[in-house]
Amino acid sequence: MGRIVDLCGEVAAAADEGENGLVLPLEAWERLGQDWEEEDIEDAMSFVKDSLLQSELVEAADSLSAHVLEILRPFGTQAGFDRLAAGQATITVEAVAGLARRVERVEEILEGFGETSRPEHRALDALKSRLMDLGIEKEMWEGDDDLPEEEREN
Numbered sequence: 001m002g003r004i005v006d007l008c009g010e011v012a013a014a015a016d017e018g019e020n021g022l023v024l025p026l027e028a029w030e031r032l033g034q035d036w037e038e039e040d041i042e043d044a045m046s047f048v049k050d051s052l053l054q055s056e057l058v059e060a061a062d063s064l065s066a067h068v069l070e071i072l073r074p075f076g077t078q079a080g081f082d083r084l085a086a087g088q089a090t091i092t093v094e095a096v097a098g099l100a101r102r103v104e105r106v107e108e109i110l111e112g113f114g115e116t117s118r119p120e121h122r123a124l125d126a127l128k129s130r131l132m133d134l135g136i137e138k139e140m141w142e143g144d145d146d147l148p149e150e151e152r153e154n
Contacts, residue, residue, distance in 0.1 A: 004044070007036060011044040012051075022049045061106050068103045069119050072096065076123030081130045097131050100124060 014028035024032075024045055032041050074080040075089070075096055083089050084096060104124065 007044045008047055012048045065103050065106045066119055068099055073123040076126040
């Protein structure tokens, strides 16, 4: 296992950014080919590419998640949620619910990498709770004559 790790380290050190991603210069390929099979070098190159892409993906997801949390934060307050539910926000309830679900999953995955501190989730938790409660009032009063007519029809 140690030899493969050494090969991956050599490949990572020798690789350059090319037009279509990471490439191994011919002289490095020939040098490594003296001690390694071509398949091993290709596997190491693939592993190094995947590792770099994964790091970039985590960094991009971390940044995107932080920005989405900032967008969603105002809807975690009662006043912000009331504006959203009344259709007075520039985004729909469905869009906010979808963003909240997806950012929650991204945050769960990013916690597994543990390289950066995660943002505060209280506003997201409050928003999710309000989204779950949305519409329950109508179901609770279903068939009740005290419910305003416009709410009975919806």
